[in-house]
Amino acid sequence: MEEKVFFNFDGVTVSNSRFIVRSQTYAMQSVTSVKPGIVEPKHGLAILFLFIGFLLLIGEMLELYDAGVLLIAGAVAIVIGLVAWFIEKPRYSVILNTSAGEHHALISEKKQDIEHVLQALNQAIVSRG
16 A cells, blocks of 8 residues: 655654654554644743742842842742743644553644644544545
8 A cells, every 4th residue: 555645744744654753653553543632831930930029029028128129129020920921822732542542742832733733644544444
């Protein structure tokens, strides 16, 4: 049977026999199903800056340092934390189900890219019969 390519872009190839993501190759015969996934941001850096900012504001209220330095530093840290929180976006993934379990085979910040790959994977699964 001749290999038919359903998708080939930016290091990702989907054919009726293989799914290649950069340097990782999956045999399509072992893929039982595919589905989209969402990888939520962890917000660790944002939480750290918010925590430090609030500690600095508490230090200002307790007058641990003069001239409002802690107030300014705390406000800046809180602003940085809030900006970091809202800048972090969820990422989207292709989840492959195989006999070995679930695998996040591809992760991207672009939902549309994942949708195109999922469509090609579904075509590949259907084409193998």
